[in-house]
Amino acid sequence: MKIDKYEFPDDLLYDREHNWVRIEGNMATIGMTDFGQKLAGEIVYAEVPRVGRELKQGEPFMSLESGKWVGRIKAIVSGKIVEANEEIEWEATVINNDPYGAGWFARVELTAEPTGLMKASDPEFAEFIAAERARYGK
């Protein structure tokens, strides 16, 4: 579904750090939302996380660079990385161009049930995005 001009697919879950996750059984694919990439601006570098790395929900696990800013990305789930998207290291703008497709970050084997995530259709999520849009003037 769309919230204003930003796309938020219905089959994903979202956190308050502008990340998304697609959960299929015990596996999760994670990335940055359309709104998140708009906030970041043109992403020029991405640091691909190592396969095997343990993630803890809410803690930084990789970095991006845009506008001479190096920002840390917080994990939306806890688990172990089983596959990392190396393409984003070669061409980081794919995160801008296709945040829910080719711009995914990693696939993760879940070790704990993620908490506090929202669906795009949740009223709470719409409120959160409205507040973020007002905050950032987006």
Add this chain to the structure above:
Amino acid sequence: MKLYRLGTVSWQDSQLLYHALPRLGREGLNLLSPGSPYVCIGYFQDAEQEVDLDLCRQQGIPVFRREVGGGAVYLDGEQLFYQLIIHRDNPLLPAGWEAFYRHFLQAPINAYRALGIPAEYRPVNDIIANGRKISGNGAAEIGDYYILVGNLIVDFDYERMVRVLRVPDEKFRDKVYKTLQDNLSTIRRELGFAPPREELWDLLAAKFAEVLGPLEVETTVDAAWRAQADTLAATMLTDEWLHRRGRPREGRAVTIRAGVQVLQKMYKAPGGLIRATVEMQEGVIAAVSFSGDFFFYPAHRLADLEAALVGVRPEEAEEVITRFYAGHGIQSPGVTPADFVRVLG
């Protein structure tokens, strides 16, 4: 907030101290200069690709990788560094990176203006005076802290800056040198003299106090901070840290300031290798020079083609080159206008 007026520190401390403060859970504004020159590369850069490491070794110029973005820079005591470390929940922090730069860069901008230099903010992170960059800035998140680092440039060693960069050839180096001269200014260039150093530090501190509120001045590095910086040194001053893998890139690009870049790209067309050194200004080709081992008849028209591309956007280049080929009866076996476009922009 604390203002750490540290004056001249070792080159190592000019980087380690601001990396250490957020790790101690402390905010602060550091004002300091490095005691000796060094080269500093961006977090994601590849040291081998960006810097002439052999030359730096020969000349005793250390190279450091910072946790802040941006490109390779030559730093020395003629630059006055400001380093702001601020907690993400601090109410002074505006939302969004552009607002962050715009807000806090008011301090150095106002310092320049107080000196009579007409500085202004240029998105995302530059300060411009009379059309030239006069301050370099970068930012990062370290833990729960946002970091802004930048400088007032009293004087700049243009020659040394281009010497320490790794470039594909001397032509490219000359282009970078000239573009730097044209697009980077200094206090000395703008005023014709350099004001006393203490006057500049006082000005910078006063202008930051206008943005941050009252600042409590400290002039020394306390034991906990020293210990954290020393701990970081054990990692960040190693070759392993310097040479951590950067993203491999095709060609070479040096960003002079926002909107101004010198690039070199190569493409192996069926008819031979085409190499282009291009100066881009605000998305438009400002200058271009082709070389390589392809055939181009009549040969003297190659310079005319270069001239015809000035002022053209890369996306318009194929049409311009095709028209040029038709208008001048150009023959270049195995090299098409589309092949030239691949090395532009």
